[in-house]
Amino acid sequence: MKTYLECIPCFFKQALGAARLSGASEKTQKKILNEVALRIPEFPLIFGPPEMARIIYGIIKKMTGNGDPYEKIKEKSNKLALSVYPKLKKKVAHSRDSLLTAVELAIAGNIIDYGVKNSLNIREELGRILAEENSAIREESKSIFNYKNFKHTLKNAKIILYLADNAREVVFDRVLIEEIKRTDKIKNIIYAVKEKPVINDALWEDARMAGIEKTARIISSGLDTPGTVLSLCSKRFLKIFKRADMIISKGQGNFEALSDCNRPVFFLFMAKCPVIAQDVRCRLGDVILLHKTK
Amino acid sequence: MKTYLECIPCFFKQALGAARLSGASEKTQKKILNEVALRIPEFPLIFGPPEMARIIYGIIKKMTGNGDPYEKIKEKSNKLALSVYPKLKKKVAHSRDSLLTAVELAIAGNIIDYGVKNSLNIREELGRILAEENSAIREESKSIFNYKNFKHTLKNAKIILYLADNAREVVFDRVLIEEIKRTDKIKNIIYAVKEKPVINDALWEDARMAGIEKTARIISSGLDTPGTVLSLCSKRFLKIFKRADMIISKGQGNFEALSDCNRPVFFLFMAKCPVIAQDVRCRLGDVILLHKTK
Numbered sequence: 001m002k003t004y005l006e007c008i009p010c011f012f013k014q015a016l017g018a019a020r021l022s023g024a025s026e027k028t029q030k031k032i033l034n035e036v037a038l039r040i041p042e043f044p045l046i047f048g049p050p051e052m053a054r055i056i057y058g059i060i061k062k063m064t065g066n067g068d069p070y071e072k073i074k075e076k077s078n079k080l081a082l083s084v085y086p087k088l089k090k091k092v093a094h095s096r097d098s099l100l101t102a103v104e105l106a107i108a109g110n111i112i113d114y115g116v117k118n119s120l121n122i123r124e125e126l127g128r129i130l131a132e133e134n135s136a137i138r139e140e141s142k143s144i145f146n147y148k149n150f151k152h153t154l155k156n157a158k159i160i161l162y163l164a165d166n167a168r169e170v171v172f173d174r175v176l177i178e179e180i181k182r183t184d185k186i187k188n189i190i191y192a193v194k195e196k197p198v199i200n201d202a203l204w205e206d207a208r209m210a211g212i213e214k215t216a217r218i219i220s221s222g223l224d225t226p227g228t229v230l231s232l233c234s235k236r237f238l239k240i241f242k243r244a245d246m247i248i249s250k251g252q253g254n255f256e257a258l259s260d261c262n263r264p265v266f267f268l269f270m271a272k273c274p275v276i277a278q279d280v281r282c283r284l285g286d287v288i289l290l291h292k293t294k
Numbered sequence: 295m296k297t298y299l300e301c302i303p304c305f306f307k308q309a310l311g312a313a314r315l316s317g318a319s320e321k322t323q324k325k326i327l328n329e330v331a332l333r334i335p336e337f338p339l340i341f342g343p344p345e346m347a348r349i350i351y352g353i354i355k356k357m358t359g360n361g362d363p364y365e366k367i368k369e370k371s372n373k374l375a376l377s378v379y380p381k382l383k384k385k386v387a388h389s390r391d392s393l394l395t396a397v398e399l400a401i402a403g404n405i406i407d408y409g410v411k412n413s414l415n416i417r418e419e420l421g422r423i424l425a426e427e428n429s430a431i432r433e434e435s436k437s438i439f440n441y442k443n444f445k446h447t448l449k450n451a452k453i454i455l456y457l458a459d460n461a462r463e464v465v466f467d468r469v470l471i472e473e474i475k476r477t478d479k480i481k482n483i484i485y486a487v488k489e490k491p492v493i494n495d496a497l498w499e500d501a502r503m504a505g506i507e508k509t510a511r512i513i514s515s516g517l518d519t520p521g522t523v524l525s526l527c528s529k530r531f532l533k534i535f536k537r538a539d540m541i542i543s544k545g546q547g548n549f550e551a552l553s554d555c556n557r558p559v560f561f562l563f564m565a566k567c568p569v570i571a572q573d574v575r576c577r578l579g580d581v582i583l584l585h586k587t588k
Contacts, residue, residue, distance in 0.1 A: 008327050012303040013303040029299055033299065037331040037334035040327065040331035
């Protein structure tokens with residue numbers, strides 16, 4: 001997805017939020033915004049928003065010396081997420097269509113991440129998602145939900161590349177990966193995390209803490225961008241990206257980076273921003289399982 | 295009020311909105327945002343937001359040749375506002391405290407302006423405001439409402455300077471000015487409008503169309519900023535500003551520009567942005583009648 005003009009105000013919002021989280025003084029915050037401003041004229045809109053995010057976090061690191069402003073938040077939420085794991089497993093086990101429930105929970109992880117940043121009541125939201133009779137996701141919010149296609153592609157896929165999003169979602173991803181493996185043990189599932197910290201994206205240690213390595217191979221994409229920007233990925237990752245029979249992509253950042261790529265990608269995310277909702281043609285807040293074909 | 299860092303993303307939002315209204319192509323819109331970006335580093339935060347708005351509208355005028363993107367919108371809303379005038383007068387006439395009702399209606403004009411830009415249901419809102427038994431403003435939204443002080447200052451004021459905000463509010467201002475004159479005909483009321491177009495701010499012709507000159511003297515502040523930035527006002531205006539016994543200031547822009555000045559200003563506005571709400575210490579959407587004393 002290209003960068004829309006509406007993304008530009010948002011770049012400054014993000015920069016300010018991350019600068020504050022990095023403990024920058026007000027003077028340094030202004031300096032960071034100044035530096036971001038100077039990059040705007042040279043930033044071509046054909047680049048996706050994750051490429052600007054990379055620039056922004058680079059500036060923050062340079063100005064504050066803090067390369068991982070979200071470190072503490074991630075640690076805390078990793079623990080919270082793990083404590084939920086048994087409940088997620090129970091929900092999948094008791095559901096009529098366990099794969100569907102696992103897919104829904106994987107997206108629910110993305111909703112919760114949104115909630116944390118937007119003072120949504122997480123405990124209440126989690127309670128609703130986990131309530132046994134409920135579907136993990138409200139039916140009316142599933143405006144684009146290519147589950148049939150997902151199931152069919154999955155059946156025939158041998159190598160599956162799973163692109164992680166935020167650290168706190170990893171445990172939800174683990175549940176989906178375990179469900180895929182439960183029905184077909186020989187599947188080769190590779191879970192790709194970021195190489196270096198960017199926002200609250202999952203890194204190697206987050207994936208390990210959530211127990212992914214018990215069920216999938218963890219690799220690094222080589223990136224420090226929120227979203228899998230192919231031109232910046234490591235060669236090793238790109239090889240797998242090209243060979244995979246199916247790619248499961250979590251979160252908005254990965255959608256922004258890969259929505260125009262020519263591979264069998266299934267995008268699982270909540271449409272959290274109006275620009276993406278417009279691009280996908282759904283309502284803000286809708287839950288998306290999208291197989292975008294060129 | 296100084297510019298807060300949160301205002302910076304908003305500058306870009308405003309620039310984009312106005313660029314589109316000016317009919318700029320997408321390419322020109324990006325060029326406008328680039329130019330705004332280049333001004334950020336040199337913009338000191340001690341300047342208020344209206345000074346940045348002046349820069350933004352200057353860039354748009356230079357890039358598109360359109361010096362008044364809101365012209366058509368203003369024309370339309372001037373007509374709408376005038377059609378409401380008899381109903382406003384009736385409401386004041388039938389109320390228990392006619393001055394209070396007139397003050398409330400003057401602020402209601404500011405709410406309606408907000409509604410127009412934020413797809414609030416104007417007809418419904420107007421209907422609610424005009425409903426005879428209702429107060430024009432919901433009691434719970436009046437978090438800061440120094441009416442007693444306003445009434446007392448008004449009683450002793452001979453020269454009153456009334457600072458206009460948006461064009462569509464002028465007819466609401468006329469009702470308040472007429473109510474003030476009804477009880478004390480010798481009062482000298484001066485209604486200040488902007489010299490040149492900026493956003494949808496009231497100009498001389500808007501004030502005339504709304505019939506202000508029947509009850510007050512219209513002057514220009516000499517400005518093309520949304521908000522009365524004293525350092526940019528005409529000498530003639532400043533003379534009146536200093537001599538006035540009471541200043542009635544409409545809208546957020548005037549609050550941003552004058553909140554730290556050393557004159558008896560009463561600010562009437564709706565807190566439409568979170569930064570202002572925080573500065574004033576009220577909730578977003580609250581209705582304010584504030585006598586700020588240094």
